[in-house]
Amino acid sequence: MRSLQVLNERITRCTQCPRLVVYREMIARTKRRQFRDWTYWGRPVPGFGDPKARLYVFGLAPAAHGGNRTGRVFTGDRSGDWLYEALHRFGFASQPHSTHRDDGLRLSDCYVAAAVRCAPPGNKPWPEEFDACRPYVLEELRQLKHVRVVVALGKIAFDHYVKACRELGHPVPSPLPRFDHGARYRLPWGVTLLGSYHPSQQNTFTGRLTRPMFHAVFKQARSYLGKS
DSSP states (O other), rough: HHHHHHHHHHTTTTTOOHHHHHHEEEHHHHOOOOGGOOOOOOOOOOOOOOOOSEEEEESSSSOTOOOTSSSSSSOHHHHHHHHHHHHHHHHHHHOEEEEEEESOBBBSSSSEEESSSSSSSGGOOOHHHHHHHHHHHHHHHHHOOOOOEEESSSHHHHHHHHHHHHTTOOOOSOOOOOOOOTOOEEOTSEEEEEEEEEOHHHHHHOOOOOOHHHHHHHHHHHHHHHOO
């Protein structure tokens, strides 16, 4: 859809958050030794996927040497390895790996995005940075008219998705949905919200999140949406 493309082009030009601009550009200049031959993206990272998606996967922010390097959300880091392997397993991705923008990956019936579009220091955006990015999230959700299932990766993404829904004028339940791995909420406007621990190394290396646990979330998403 042209309107979604226009939004993503606007996102990549954003300079609203001085701290994030300085950080993402510094990382792009200094690089990590193993990626010294890369030309880093070093800009805000737009959403990625099928404009007619019924599945919306919502994370926190790009990784400094992942999305900030490759220019595609959840691409080039271990979190992305977990995510796209799961999406491929359940028929949402054309291949199980995502290494760079031109690797041939295509998503089907799925769109992947984040609450904040620039890599933040320490993976911790400030509240005002969430606020600055939220209009992009709101517009993205307006454009993705077919979404029926949302997988929120981590409590922060979960809470910010709920906050975005409230700002869109949806009748958010009271009490508010609470995050947990495997949490499931059927929201009044016809969307099912699923919670999952984020596939960060902090969670996957410690065993807090295992592949069977992660797969179970996407298996549930697939069951709600039917066969691809």
